[in-house]
Amino acid sequence: MSQSPQVDPAKLAAAKAAVALVEDGMRLGLGTGSTASVMVRELAARVQAEGLSLRCAATSRATAELAESLGLRIESLDDIGWLDMTIDGADEVDPDLHLIKGGGAAHLREKIVAAASDRMVVIADPGKVVETLGAFPLPVEVLEFGFETTRKLIRRALEGLELGEHDILQRLKGSDPVVTDEGNLILDLHLEVIPDPSGLARALSCIPGVVEHGLFLGMCDLAIIGREDGSVIELARNDIDADMLAQEGE
């Protein structure tokens, strides 16, 4: 159940700090991705050591499989009903704690789980902290039906927001399309910068073939940024000094 020796010390520091927030009896959402996996391992170790009684919902099949392999029991979100806290990773975190998520194609389930939680705690390394969202391509989960039409409608929406011409690329694994846990496809929007995340989120949500986009706005309550030396910085909204964190990440 211990972490592998290669685990990133910054991710481990963030994961440990988040797991320290877990209390006996809590209902927890477990995120997806490499940082969330480190957290799931830390959580399983704490549960085993302290005999904590938790109810856990997973944000992906991969997380459910990992958690169960470590002895954590996973229940459906609907059976649990509501969660005290979700701990998840992110691809980008801005000074308002707005996020880009979905680098692992799990943002749809992640958003549903986060929305059903009293508190969303994000764990990340300093490289995820940005002044403005958008360098990480924004994942958008879309239906297979009318896939190219949806891509055109997204392009039109970007033009309407004066975001100009940008690559909107289908996510592939090798030469095969990435298919999400819900059986949908992913388009990655290479925007470089998103000056108005709320406007873009609204525009994308209006497109019928869009199932969910990876902008998490106003959902994150606390970001725990791990550092290589094992310490962490905890950020509430408007607390982020991206330059300082970037220097520490070098």
Ligand SMILES: O=C[C@H](O)[C@H](O)[C@H](O)COP(=O)(O)O
């Ligand atoms: O779809 C995946 C999730 O949103 C992940 O939480 C996000 O991509 C961060 O993953 P990682 O911790 O591997 O960088």
